[in-house]
Amino acid sequence: MITIGIIKEEKIPTDNRVALTPHQCRWLLHHRPQLAILVQPSATRCYKDFEYERAGATLTDDLSACDMLLGIKEVPKEQLIPEKTYLFFSHTKKKQPHNKALLQAILDKKITLIDYECLEHDDGQRMIGFGFFAGIVGAHNGMMAYGARTGLFELERVYRQKSFKELIHTYFGLRLPNIKVALTGSGRVAHGLTEIMNLMGLHEVEPDEYLTRRFAYPVYTQLKGRDLYAHQATGGYSRADFHAHPHQYQCRFLPYASQTDILLNGIYWEPPIPRLFQSTDIAADDFIIQTISDISDDKEGSVPINLTSGSIETPVYGVDRGTLKVTAPYEPGSIDIVAVGNLPNELPRDASRYFGEQLIKFVLDELLKPDRGPTLQRATIAANGSLCPSFSYLKEYVSH
Structure with a gap:
């Protein structure tokens, strides 16, 4: 069993989008029987908690049992769970100064970070996004x-x-x-x-x-x-x-x-x-x-x-x-x-539905494999406390 967590967006200002809609969760639970989906309750999300519960997901504040966690915007560093796999827009690829501490925390907590922005087709075109x-x-x-x-x-x-x-x-x-x-x-x-x-x-x-x-x-x-x-x-x-x-x-x-x-x-x-x-x-x-x-x-x-x-x-x-x-x-x-x-x-519901469709179509099955393929490897900024080779240029960025 692989457990996916949908995190509550806590960056300020709060984002109301989601990586997977309730309907998409229902589809996944039906077509991917090896999956369990946990959802952190949120009062600001564009979909209500009861919609996820009705779709078959489990509402819980505790996502420590999850193998991978899906968000949208940057996760506050104090909310990061050590040694987990996260997918979100980290906004660190361009050495953005305001997110240096976030990437430092990801490395310190030995988190694997897969950045949506870095998911690309073979020709360099972005794979998913809003x-x-x-x-x-x-x-x-x-x-x-x-x-x-x-x-x-x-x-x-x-x-x-x-x-x-x-x-x-x-x-x-x-x-x-x-x-x-x-x-x-x-x-x-x-x-x-x-x-x-x-x-x-x-x-x-x-x-x-x-x-x-x-x-x-x-x-x-x-x-x-x-x-x-x-x-x-x-x-x-x-x-x-x-x-x-x-x-x-x-x-x-x-x-x-x-x-x-x-x-x-x-x-x-x-x-x-x-x-x-x-x-x-x-x-x-x-x-x-x-x-x-x-x-x-x-x-x-x-x-x-x-x-x-x-x-x-x-x-x-x-x-x-x-x-x-x-x-x-x-x-x-x-x-x-x-x-x-x-x-x-x-337009958070329309945008979330569009994003989730791309995530399921292009990314999710590869994400569930024990050995993730080249697409996900190229989008992995950090793993087990180290920057991945394609992102070694960020070493000086996080060391000061």
């Missing part, structure tokens, strides 16, 4: 903020809707002005962005056409790697070479800033990937972007004027074009930024 619903909510909120700034239209808040289906119903009768929206990326986040663009009735146009004309109807263009980056010497683009040598590339986004009303940013970023533009560029007369929704939410990352984070309740802040200081939203002379780290929490 990106699609981050794109859905990020696109909606970006459009909402532009409507609030200009007064040209109004949109409901996402978190006040019970489901994605109910959110779609709020778009009936929506009439948008002749705006131009640029969205960046080609992964799950970008799929969510394009879904909302299409549901709102924007027309997709090619990047070259987008750059050269205005339209009598609202349009968007999707900028992928080849559109955004060019090798400094050759002017070409190779995805493999770009990911191996991003410092040899320059970003080609700036011309789009003179044609774009709203930027929806969904690209992955880490140093030394070039930023979309420089902070000082926003003072130029031809930089006409009024609203940026940075779904990736990397502080001072691909969007260098993403200076702080908002919340689900107050997702928008401003950045003054001249001083580059944070302002209230919608002020004259500023650009509005939408940057929230837990966007999928606005």
Whole structure:
């Protein structure tokens, strides 16, 4: 018998998503008879305790009997159970300073950490994640903020809707002005962005056409790697070479800033990937972007004027074009930024169901095997008190 535990999310602010829904637990208990599922009671989870109990899971605060523990956000270090296997988003891969103590505790307690973010297909594409619903909510909120700034239209808040289906119903009768929206990326986040663009009735146009004309109807263009980056010497683009040598590339986004009303940013970023533009560029007369929704939410990352984070309740802040200081939203002379780290929490049931389906399809059976395969091995950051070879570069990060 293998026992899986679904932990109570205790990071502040509390996350209301889950790795497995009650219905998915019921399916697993029926189709994987070697499994037992324990669930820590939680008052803030998007599914009620009784729904898990009704599905056949056991409610208990004590998860010490579990072989592996599934969460979403970082687990507070004092809550970690020694010598267990955990799966959650640790946010340590990029040496995030605020999570150094967490990884140190994981090593001290000889915990095996499998990070969802590091689960990848053979071609390097992320295997599971909440990106699609981050794109859905990020696109909606970006459009909402532009409507609030200009007064040209109004949109409901996402978190006040019970489901994605109910959110779609709020778009009936929506009439948008002749705006131009640029969205960046080609992964799950970008799929969510394009879904909302299409549901709102924007027309997709090619990047070259987008750059050269205005339209009598609202349009968007999707900028992928080849559109955004060019090798400094050759002017070409190779995805493999770009990911191996991003410092040899320059970003080609700036011309789009003179044609774009709203930027929806969904690209992955880490140093030394070039930023979309420089902070000082926003003072130029031809930089006409009024609203940026940075779904990736990397502080001072691909969007260098993403200076702080908002919340689900107050997702928008401003950045003054001249001083580059944070302002209230919608002020004259500023650009509005939408940057929230837990966007999928606005549609937690839909996002959790989507995540759990991927977890079951791609990960769970391999996780239950005595000898875990290469996919899980590549995603294992730490085991038995040591960093795994692929993550040895974190040694200095955790030693100071």
